[in-house]
Amino acid sequence: MPDDAQYNLVTYGAAFADVYDEWYGASDDLDDVIALLTANGPRRVLELGVGTGRIAVPLAAHLRATDAHSTVVGVDESPEMLARLAENDPGRLVRVVRGDMVDDQPSDVFDLVFISYNTLFNVVERSRQRACLANVAARLSSGGVFVIDACVIDVSVIDPASSNAARGESAERRGAWLVRTTTTFDAASGTVNGNITSHHDDGRVAVRPFTITYSSPDEIDAMCAEAGLSLVERHGSWQKTAFDDDSARHVSVYRNLR
Ligand SMILES: C[S@@+](CC[C@H](N)C(=O)[O-])C[C@H]1O[C@@H](n2cnc3c(N)ncnc32)[C@H](O)[C@@H]1O
Incomplete structure (x- = not known):
């Protein structure tokens, strides 16, 4: 296993670009994702951490079908992931910005900004997550919408009196790969x-390290509120199942009230 120094040398994109679509491409029903994202009729859309374009490319195609002037912009720091996006988007429907999702958000105004699949947690400092959300709010039109899709970790299983840490292990098959994960x-x-x-x-055989910083739904709500974004909907999935104490994920919708 790599030591901590090595973790910091490998970006998420470099570690996962070669298998991302094979492993995660079918993770969500994209009709449901697009239905939720387009519920407020956005024309100008920004995705942070766009990756291979798993969502952005079909979303852009969906919007273009009814509005030739709609735009979808995707920011990502990883040349490896963006190379995959270019392959997945031969019609260049998505405008790509290679850069950091905190510092390099385009200065345009957007009706919808979204960040899917735990990607906010790739920003490993909480102060930077807060800055990211403040920058989102600054780019949203008045009444514009921010959507985040992120996991929920059940911290109640951890006994802070004995240890503040938890270990996890899993093994699963993803396509032609047997994938063992330790966390x-x-x-x-x-x-x-x-x-x-x-x-x-x-x-x-390939080893793929990652480091993320988890923020709970309450912590995300607080960061959003600080940025002027108010929670208007929280679901347990893109299918809008109820969010409750057992939810392993949340899809949360915030509105810019400024
Ligand atoms: C889990 S993938 C999600 C990709 C895509 N949003 C999806 O749902 O399939 C996370 C993406 O965020 C990108 N990323 C991680 N940290 C970033 C940062 N600080 N700025 C920009 N992109 C970043 C990675 O390169 C990767 O493409």
């Missing part, structure tokens, strides 16, 4: 250090 979660800081060891059926 440690530090409840005090929100830091999740993970390592994925994957064995391909053809004999290849």
Whole structure:
């Protein structure tokens, strides 16, 4: 397993771009994702951490079908992920900005900004997550909407008296890969250090480290409120299932009230 110094040298995109679509491409029913994202009729859309364009490309196609002037912009720091996006978007429907999702958000005005699949947690300092959301609010039109899709970690299983950390292990098959994941979660800081060891059926072995900083729904609400974004809907999935204490994920919708 790599040590902490190595974790910091590998970006998420560099570690996952080669398998991202194979492993995660079918994670969500994109009709449901697009239905929720377009509920308020956005014309100018920004996705933070656009990755391979899993959502942005079909979303842009959906919007263009009825509005030739609609725009979808995607920010991502990873040349590896953006190279995949270019392959997935031969019609160049998505305008790409290579840069950091905190500092390099385009200065345009957007009706919808969204960040999916735990991507806010790739920003590993909480102060930077707060700055990211403040920058989102600054780019939203009055009444514009911010949507976040993120996991919920059940911190109640951790006994702070004995240890503030939890370890997890899982194994699953993803396409031609057997994927083993180990994680440690530090409840005090929100830091999740993970390592994925994957064995391909053809004999290849790859190690993919990641570090994220988890923020709970309440913490995200507080950061959004500070930025002037008010929670208007919270669901347990893109299918709008009820959000409750057992939800492993939340899809939350905020409105810019300024
Ligand atoms: C989990 S993937 C999500 C991709 C896409 N949003 C989706 O739902 O499939 C996270 C993406 O965020 C990008 N990313 C991570 N940290 C970033 C940062 N600070 N600025 C811009 N992009 C970042 C990674 O390169 C990667 O493409």
